[in-house]
Amino acid sequence: MKLKFLAATAAIALSSAAAQANTLVYCSEGSPEGFDPALFTAGTTFDASSHPIYNRLLEFETGTTNVIPGLAESVEAGDNGLEYTFKLRQGVKFHSNDEFTPTRDFNADDVIFSFMRQKDDSHPYNQVSGGTWEYFKGMGMPDLVESIEKVDDYTVKFTLSKPEAPFVANMAMDFASILSAEYADAMMEAGTPEKLNTAPIGTGPFSFLAYQKDAVIRYAQNADYWKDPADVENLIFAITPDASVRYQKLKAGECHIMPYPNPADIQAMQDDADINMMEQEGLNVGYLAYNTTMAPFDNPNVRKALNMAIDKNAIIDVVFQGSGQVAKNPIPPTMWGYNDAITDDAYDPEAAKAMLEAEGVSDLSMKVWAMPVQRPYNPNARRMAELIQADFAKVGVDVEIVSYEWGEYLSRSKDLDRDGAVLLGWTGDNGDPDNFLAVLLGCDGREASNRAQWCHEPFEDLILKAKQSTDQAERTKLYEDAQVIFKEQAPWATIAHSVVYMPMSNKVQGYKVHPLGGHIFYGVSVE
Amino acid sequence: MFGYFLTRLGMFIPTFLGVTLISFMFIRVLPGDPIIVMAGERGMSEERYQEMVEKLGFDKPVLEQYWDYLVGVLHGDLGESFVTKKPVWDEFFALFPATLELSICAMIFAVALGLPAGVIAAVNRGKFFDRALMSSALIGYSMPIFWWALLLIIVFSGNLGWTPVSGRIDLLYYFPSVTGFMLIDSLLSGQEGAFGSAVRHLILPTIVLGTIPLAVIARQTRSAMLEVLGEDYIRTARAKGLAPARINGLHALRNALIPVITVIGLSVGTLLAGAILTETIFSWPGIGKWMVDSIFRRDYPVVQGGLLMIAVIVMLVNLLVDVLYGVINPKIRRR
Numbered sequence: 001m002k003l004k005f006l007a008a009t010a011a012i013a014l015s016s017a018a019a020q021a022n023t024l025v026y027c028s029e030g031s032p033e034g035f036d037p038a039l040f041t042a043g044t045t046f047d048a049s050s051h052p053i054y055n056r057l058l059e060f061e062t063g064t065t066n067v068i069p070g071l072a073e074s075v076e077a078g079d080n081g082l083e084y085t086f087k088l089r090q091g092v093k094f095h096s097n098d099e100f101t102p103t104r105d106f107n108a109d110d111v112i113f114s115f116m117r118q119k120d121d122s123h124p125y126n127q128v129s130g131g132t133w134e135y136f137k138g139m140g141m142p143d144l145v146e147s148i149e150k151v152d153d154y155t156v157k158f159t160l161s162k163p164e165a166p167f168v169a170n171m172a173m174d175f176a177s178i179l180s181a182e183y184a185d186a187m188m189e190a191g192t193p194e195k196l197n198t199a200p201i202g203t204g205p206f207s208f209l210a211y212q213k214d215a216v217i218r219y220a221q222n223a224d225y226w227k228d229p230a231d232v233e234n235l236i237f238a239i240t241p242d243a244s245v246r247y248q249k250l251k252a253g254e255c256h257i258m259p260y261p262n263p264a265d266i267q268a269m270q271d272d273a274d275i276n277m278m279e280q281e282g283l284n285v286g287y288l289a290y291n292t293t294m295a296p297f298d299n300p301n302v303r304k305a306l307n308m309a310i311d312k313n314a315i316i317d318v319v320f321q322g323s324g325q326v327a328k329n330p331i332p333p334t335m336w337g338y339n340d341a342i343t344d345d346a347y348d349p350e351a352a353k354a355m356l357e358a359e360g361v362s363d364l365s366m367k368v369w370a371m372p373v374q375r376p377y378n379p380n381a382r383r384m385a386e387l388i389q390a391d392f393a394k395v396g397v398d399v400e401i402v403s404y405e406w407g408e409y410l411s412r413s414k415d416l417d418r419d420g421a422v423l424l425g426w427t428g429d430n431g432d433p434d435n436f437l438a439v440l441l442g443c444d445g446r447e448a449s450n451r452a453q454w455c456h457e458p459f460e461d462l463i464l465k466a467k468q469s470t471d472q473a474e475r476t477k478l479y480e481d482a483q484v485i486f487k488e489q490a491p492w493a494t495i496a497h498s499v500v501y502m503p504m505s506n507k508v509q510g511y512k513v514h515p516l517g518g519h520i521f522y523g524v525s526v527e
Numbered sequence: 528m529f530g531y532f533l534t535r536l537g538m539f540i541p542t543f544l545g546v547t548l549i550s551f552m553f554i555r556v557l558p559g560d561p562i563i564v565m566a567g568e569r570g571m572s573e574e575r576y577q578e579m580v581e582k583l584g585f586d587k588p589v590l591e592q593y594w595d596y597l598v599g600v601l602h603g604d605l606g607e608s609f610v611t612k613k614p615v616w617d618e619f620f621a622l623f624p625a626t627l628e629l630s631i632c633a634m635i636f637a638v639a640l641g642l643p644a645g646v647i648a649a650v651n652r653g654k655f656f657d658r659a660l661m662s663s664a665l666i667g668y669s670m671p672i673f674w675w676a677l678l679l680i681i682v683f684s685g686n687l688g689w690t691p692v693s694g695r696i697d698l699l700y701y702f703p704s705v706t707g708f709m710l711i712d713s714l715l716s717g718q719e720g721a722f723g724s725a726v727r728h729l730i731l732p733t734i735v736l737g738t739i740p741l742a743v744i745a746r747q748t749r750s751a752m753l754e755v756l757g758e759d760y761i762r763t764a765r766a767k768g769l770a771p772a773r774i775n776g777l778h779a780l781r782n783a784l785i786p787v788i789t790v791i792g793l794s795v796g797t798l799l800a801g802a803i804l805t806e807t808i809f810s811w812p813g814i815g816k817w818m819v820d821s822i823f824r825r826d827y828p829v830v831q832g833g834l835l836m837i838a839v840i841v842m843l844v845n846l847l848v849d850v851l852y853g854v855i856n857p858k859i860r861r862r
Contacts, residue, residue: 025698030820033611041567130612132579138569197612212704213621214812215695236698240810244677248685249692407559407825410570426568448570 023234024508024526026519027246027255031214031239034129036197037174038118041134046174047519048237052219053095054177054202057086057111058168062520063512065283065335065431067172071106071203075171077470081163086111088154093224094180095207097199099190102182106203108150113181115148125184128193135175139429163468165475169430174518178203205230205522214239231510231525250275250503256526257504257511259519263321263379269503278502280513281334285327285436286377286425287492288368288388289451291418296361303490305355307345309395310388310493319384320496327494329483330436334515336472337433337479342487353395365398367420369413373406376498377425384423384495414447421493422451431516433479438463441491452491459485535849542842547600550834551593554827561609561825583609600835606828608821615832619814623836624707625695626806626813630798632729633737638791641741642780645748645787649756650775660745667742672801676735676808683731690730693810697724732809736801740794747790751783758782785856792848796841 032048033040040046050056059070069075072086092106117125118136125131136142144164149157160167170176183201187193200208203226206219217237221230238255240246246258247265251272261269269275290297290306297303312326328344331337356364370385371378378384382403389399402420404412413422426449429435439445442463443455459482466478502513507527514520562571562579571579580586584595599606605615644664648657684692691697695709702716710729713721755761756779764774803815814833821829 023698034613039612041565041569130582130607130609132582134565137575138566138571194612210701212812213618214816215625215810216698218701238694238698238810239812240693241816242808242810245680245693245808245810248680252684252688252692254692254694254698405558407561407563410566410568411560411563414570424568448572449568 022232022526023236024232024257024521024524025236025238025255026521027240027249027258028217028237028519029239029243029246029260030241032211032217034197035200035208035211036129036179037177038114038133038136039129039131039197041138043517048217049200050174050177051204051518051520052206052235052522053200053204053208054179055092055204056172056174056176056178057088058172060172060431060514060516062514062523065169065428065515067169067431070172071111071178075168077168081165081468081470082160084158084160084167085151086156086158088156089226090154092203092226094183094203095201095222097201097208099195099199100183100186100201102180102201104182106178106180107153108156109153109181110178111156112148112150113184114176114178115145117184118142118175119145119148124188125193125196129197133175135173135429139170139173139175141170163470165467165470166430166432166434169432169435173430206235230522232521235521247503250505253505256508257502257519257524259502261501261503263323266321266323266501269501274506275503276506276508278504278511278513280500280515281325281332282376282498282500283332283334283428283431283515283517284377284425285330285332285497286324286375286384286423286495287327287330288421288423288495289492290421292452292454292491293416294419296359296364297421299359300489301355301359302361303493304345305352305359305361305395306392306397307490307493308348308352308355309391309397310495311347311391312344312495313347315384315387316496318387319378319380320498321379323379323499323501324496325499327497328487330441330486330492330494331433331479331483332428332497332515335428335431335433335436337476339480339483341480342483345487345490349391349394356395356397362396363398364396365400366392367402368392368399369409369420369422370401370403371406371409371423372403375425376427376500377496378423379498381423413451416447416453418453423495424451427517429516433475434463434467437479437482437486438467441486454489454491456485456489456491459489531853532850535846539842539846543839546835546838546842547597548593550831550838551596553834554822554825554830555589557822557825559825561827564825565609596831605832605835608829609826610821610824610829615828618817618829619833619836621707622812622814622817625709625811626799626802626815628708628710629729629732629736629805629811629813630795630802632733633798633801634740634791634794636733636737637740637744637794641744642748642787644741644745646752646775646780648745648749649752650771652753657749661749664742664745667738668746670738672735672739672804673808675738676731676805679731679735680808691724691728693728693808695725695728695811696721697728700724732805732811735808736798736805739801740791740797743790743794743797744787748783748787751786752779755779755783781855785852788848788851788855792845795844799837799841 030044032045033042035049037046037050056070057072058067061068071089071092073089074087076085094102096102117123118133119142144160145158146161147159151157180201184196187195205222205225207222209218209220211217219235221233223229240249243260243262247261249255250258270277290303292298316324316326328342329339368385368388371381385401389401392399426436426440439449441450441454443460446453446455462478462482466475469475500513504511510524562576584592607614644660648660651657680692683690700718700721705712705715709725713725761774761779764778802813803819806813806815818833
């Protein structure tokens, strides 16, 4: 026992020396909930689990929302749009740890295991680690995926219950990470199935070494990675919840990269010659949703007039302190299908007032709901609501600002007879426009994620057609047309997309800001 | 003495039951449904919501939920976190040594500086030392922890580079956690420089967390000393010609210690409350931040389990303080 401890200490001391040589330290903003991505929904968890440790059948190309081959070399859609056949990559190795050394390469059994544990309630791993499979169920996968079949060791066929093109993008999402079925069997036999979540084994560019809760996560380069090995030998997440402290650590050289800087620090960071500041529009949208089932907000002209009364540039300056851009469409500009030809409603209080009068609306009083939490798409909803209140006062509309505890807010804002317009937003999951337009504005979303309670047949027809088509060019056209209808009908005032800033040391090379929000360190090196 | 101890221990049981009830009810009276908070903007279908309600046991009557919780607690089972799906007990003990280590250091810092400061101020009543020390104590007591911590980080870590910004040890040191106390583990690891690194990482958080208790202890010691110094027996001792150091250090301080020990006992609660902010700023992996995150996420088992454990610790410390009274002042244990 003593010998074993000494050996472990010696090995660790060696790795400490190596750590100095080629280590990337990332000051992360929080602790992961665990290391099995299918069990959780937080971006912080995915940064620590699905990106470094695992792969998926398909992947998002880092820095874009394009879907590229991952553990599957190719995917073929059947003519009816119901069958998807994945050809798997051969010779892919899983990591090993003290308790497990894989005896075989990745194959179809791992794919079947990774999905069936989420789909099948009677699967031995379905209830392990309190499995609620939030994302898999939230994306409607249990009903969508009718069956998963192993055609041979390196071919898997998914059969869907209805044609749904976004399925392909779903396969690149974090919940679709591929785990080792062999490791799962070994842990089940050892009576420790929860180790799938606490001592993860994947095929990704980094293997998991250790996690000290709320303090540090350590990874080592996977030398057997199926692509080129990662550029750094060691990856360390130094968990640092406070943004000012992350900045101080970056300045002191205690970490190389940090996410989510304080807006107030951004200018100083940009002026610092030792810091390289990368930025990109986030894949999100912040909006004000009217209740389109209630008068006078059931009239598109009234909604449009109110949209014209909002000074969005002032909101970007005051609420986002510059780290945002005005939104004119309900999807962000980094997403394919974005219709840049659309012109935003100009800020014109006089015209707005005249338009309201023309529609017979006078002495209007309304509520504006302000979220009690901070989100990238809305860093200060109360302040935003106050600015909107002042803007609406200029066109003769009296606004009362209301707010509730977050759970209550989410719950009450869904009510069909909700009084007033709600500030809310959305961050994309899979880079597919369907994930915004159908989820937030489709008829099925009423009394749920469609806070405008809006159901407009011409719009609905377009997004349903786009969902069922597997022709990317056709889908793009349909979504562009849908945005034109959205702009005419104005169920929301689209307010802003956030801008994501990523400060890093000048020594860091090769980092790409990922539009889906993840922080990915494969391909990143330190001088 | 033993009877006195048993009486104090007997009072522990109803307090413990009260605490289980309060910790159970506290999170439930806050508005906000944990399932809806978990689902976030995405929301969930009614069917899925019901499934989750059953899974988490919220479909049972509240009294039955409390009973299940109480039975669990008595069997040493505090439940599993909704968020990490891990036993609350395991999470608590993974994080608690860090909080304990920091709190002990902060308390040693506060007592080591606070007691002499209070005595010096009392002996020099009305003079420069007294005014300077008591003004400093007032400033220390009024200092917002968050601001104070950032100020120290910017000056000592950022500008001067004397101390690390945050964390418990330099990331290059990597060894298995044996006791959870970094000072001890770094010594056990045998790695050169590890202990020194752990000490350097402790300096700023210790000062920040210890500042308020230091101020309180200094002020309390001063006022207790002043009271005792006015007593007849001190005048007698002076008249006998005893050395001032012996009078102040032995006769006066021993009797002034009772209210000071009370304050130290009560400061444990303050330390744990202060640890929430201190731990967040210094990325210190303790229970403070863990509890706050859980309240925002409405992670019932963690909040109620964590509150219960903290309450038990505060109660145990105060039990110890009661026993110490008895040791210091025989009149108390004979009552």
